[in-house]
Amino acid sequence: MFSCSWLAKLKKKEEKAVTKKTTRPSWMSNFLAIVRYELLWNIRKKKLLGVLILAFVLASLTLVLPVILNRLNNLTTEPNPDYVINTGTGVGSFGFFLFALVSVMNSISGEFESGSIVPLLTKPVSRTTVYLGKIFAAFLTALVAYVLLTIYIGAGGYIIYGPQNNLHLLAITLLGSILSTMVWMSIVLVAGSLSKSSMLAALLGIGVWLGLNIVSVILSAFSNQAWILTYAPGSGASGYIKDLTPINPQTGMPAGGVSTGTDNIATTIITYILHPTSEVTFYKLEFLMPQGRFNLVDIYAEPLSLIVARSIAVASVYILVFNFIAWLALKRAQVAE
Helix, strand or coil, X not given: CHHHHHHHHHHHHHHHHHHHHHCCCCHHHHHHHHHHHHHHHHHHCHHHHHHHHHHHHHHHHHHXXXXXXXXXXXXXXXXXXXXXXXXXXXCHHHHHHHHHHHXXXXXXXXXXXXXXXXXXXXXXCCHHHXXXXXXXXXXXXXXXXXXXXXXXXXXXXXXXXXCCCCHHHHHHHHHHHHHHHHHXXXXXXXXXXXXXXXXXXXXXXXXXXXXXXXXXXXXXHHCCCHHHHHHCCCCXXXXXXXXXCCECCCCCCECCCEECCHHHXXXXXXXXXXXXXXXEXXXXXXXXXXXXXXXXXXXXXXXXXXXXXXXXXXXXXXXXXXXXXXXXXXXXXXXXX
């Protein structure tokens, strides 16, 4: 009896040991391993560090340039309690695109070019996990960069322009900026996944961004069809809130305004929170030859609430659709072991 029970216990211990050895890592362990792998790769990218430095240079110019121009013109810099909340991260559409380009242009295509895709995809980790890990790492990279930029702009704005209002809305600025960046990330990712070339991904991304910005300026300023831009990534159509936006008497242009595109989600949401009942009037410009100035021609008006909801919806659709295509391309990619 003693011998049998001892053998049974020994057998159970051996079975447990075998089970432990053959147990596969959990999905979360695999996911975090991919995230760590991608983050380390991003940290080693010199171009990412270069873009981060460039972003701080742009943010510094946004802070300091108005002060320098005022001093050159013997003007005093007036306190501006809304400077920080209106400036956001300080990098604008160009900064969003650069962060997206550098973060993901070789996330997938670079793996194919270097051959590291073979050991990566032949491991017992699903391709969906690999893709989600890469996306989450890109999100974390943008989050950290924008947190640093927001703190920098906040501190600089306080020093230069005095105490600031509505700082509790900076979290919305952060989330809106990341959502805007994720749209461009998705476009660059799908280009890299389909072409499997980092160079092509970069060129296609730059071409799309540059082309849309040029078209946006022309259509928004001189065409009746600017509404098309509300469904395209980028800066979108330009409008202004009549009760809040003064018209420059010298140029005939609004001194500021509202843009409908995916690059301006954070600003639009904050404007809506502060002025929820406002309407945005869209316009085109007519140049008056004798006076040498622009004439503002109102085209149509929309509630600000509709513009906010539509810009978020358009951004979400682009992110989901382009990421689905990129994931599908990775899923079906042929890899020789």
